[in-house]
Amino acid sequence: MRQVVVTGGGTGIGKAIAAAFAKCGDQVVITGRRPEPLAQTVAELGGSVRAVRFNAADPKQVEQALPELPDVINVLVNSAGGNTDIGAANPASLSELAAAWRANLDANLLSAVLVTTALRDRLVHGGAVINFSSIAAHRPGAGSYSAAKAAVEAWNMTLAHDLGSDGISANVIAPGFIDDTEFFRGRMTDVRRAALRAQTANGRSGTPSDIAATVLFLASPGASHITAQTIHVNGGAWSS
Numbered sequence: 001m002r003q004v005v006v007t008g009g010g011t012g013i014g015k016a017i018a019a020a021f022a023k024c025g026d027q028v029v030i031t032g033r034r035p036e037p038l039a040q041t042v043a044e045l046g047g048s049v050r051a052v053r054f055n056a057a058d059p060k061q062v063e064q065a066l067p068e069l070p071d072v073i074n075v076l077v078n079s080a081g082g083n084t085d086i087g088a089a090n091p092a093s094l095s096e097l098a099a100a101w102r103a104n105l106d107a108n109l110l111s112a113v114l115v116t117t118a119l120r121d122r123l124v125h126g127g128a129v130i131n132f133s134s135i136a137a138h139r140p141g142a143g144s145y146s147a148a149k150a151a152v153e154a155w156n157m158t159l160a161h162d163l164g165s166d167g168i169s170a171n172v173i174a175p176g177f178i179d180d181t182e183f184f185r186g187r188m189t190d191v192r193r194a195a196l197r198a199q200t201a202n203g204r205s206g207t208p209s210d211i212a213a214t215v216l217f218l219a220s221p222g223a224s225h226i227t228a229q230t231i232h233v234n235g236g237a238w239s240s
């Protein structure tokens with residue numbers, strides 16, 4: 001039985017990852033800022049899943065959460081994140097632009113860096129850290145979100161070399177379009193969905209369970225020599 005922490009585990013991809021580990025018989029802690037999705041996911045997934053509420057991008061909140069997180073951790077999945085530009089007004093000044101860029105860097109890069117650093121000494125030999133990038137880091141169009149996810153990939157290489165000496169892997173998953181998440185804040189249209197599907201080789205959207213299956217593999221003993229990598233899960237919409 002593994003001890004697993006999934007940030008952003010109340011919804012979307014993180015929820016599917018929590019469900020997959022719970023199904024394996026593991027103990028799972030999910031985290032997020034809003035109490036409602038966390039409570040609902042705990043109720044749905046049953047007794048092996050519990051929630052700890054904190055903002056992963058706020059150093060003080062991460063520190064305060066530490067006593068509630070497991071002392072020994074086998075798998076850390078940093079799924080918390082998203083494109084903070086979605087639904088936001090266009091910046092009207094350099095100050096607003098700076099704030100918008102910092103929001104995406106906080107949500108996607110700092111959230112993973114802070115939680116991983118805070119839990120570093122609780123990760124055990126044979127463990128795995130899985131971070132999240134996006135296809136958006138490899139294509140034009142998403143500005144500060146793309147840059148923040150590219151930074152996750154760059155940081156992960158250093159992380160892998162730090163953790164490798166303790167027999168712990170660190171990898172990044174870069175999903176393409178994944179349906180049935182809160183990522184698009186209700187703004188995904190049928191036309192856009194069809195366009196994104198048309199970019200793939202297999203003609204379908206990704207699902208949270210596609211990503212959960214990749215996470216289970218990366219956390220398995222058979223994947224222990226895979227580290228410092230970015231794994232693309234996008235149906236062929238972009239080739240690495």
Ligand SMILES: NC(=O)c1ccc[n+]([C@@H]2O[C@H](COP(=O)([O-])OP(=O)(O)OC[C@H]3O[C@@H](n4cnc5c(N)ncnc54)[C@H](OP(=O)(O)O)[C@@H]3O)[C@@H](O)[C@H]2O)c1
Nearest residue numbers: 008012013032033034055056080081082134178181182183
């Ligand atoms: N869906 C896609 O098509 C897609 C594609 C490529 C990459 N991704 C990446 O996949 C990851 C999971 O996203 P998703 O698609 O599952 O979207 P989602 O349903 O919106 O899930 C994101 C989760 O992260 C949590 N979160 C966000 N910021 C946080 C913070 N500062 N502190 C703590 N929790 C935070 C959210 O909960 P609270 O708001 O309650 O905190 C939410 O539960 C993200 O890193 C995203 O960038 C998604």
